[in-house]
Amino acid sequence: MIWQLDILLLIIVVICALAAISVKDLLSSAILFGAYSFLLCLVWAEMGAVDVAFTEATVGAGISTAFFIGAIYHTSRRTKD
Numbered sequence: 241m242i243w244q245l246d247i248l249l250l251i252i253v254v255i256c257a258l259a260a261i262s263v264k265d266l267l268s269s270a271i272l273f274g275a276y277s278f279l280l281c282l283v284w285a286e287m288g289a290v291d292v293a294f295t296e297a298t299v300g301a302g303i304s305t306a307f308f309i310g311a312i313y314h315t316s317r318r319t320k321d
Contacts, residue, residue: 245286253279266312274305 256279260272277300284293 242286246283249279249283249286253283266315267309270305270308270312273308274301277301277304 253276256272256276260269260276263269263272277296281293281297281301284290284296
């Protein structure tokens, strides 16, 4: 494993996670969650767990993000922020 790539991925994953929980817009949070899942897919692939990486990419970054975005579009805002 390349330790510089591991450190870089870890830093980007932490930044993405902190951004996802601190952003106020739900759509932005869902997109950041999808990016977080994709970055974790890269971490799993770097560690050699290709089957886990594939599952994370399909379920975490793909289907879950699509469901979150679909649920957000079916809700309505109560306040005009």
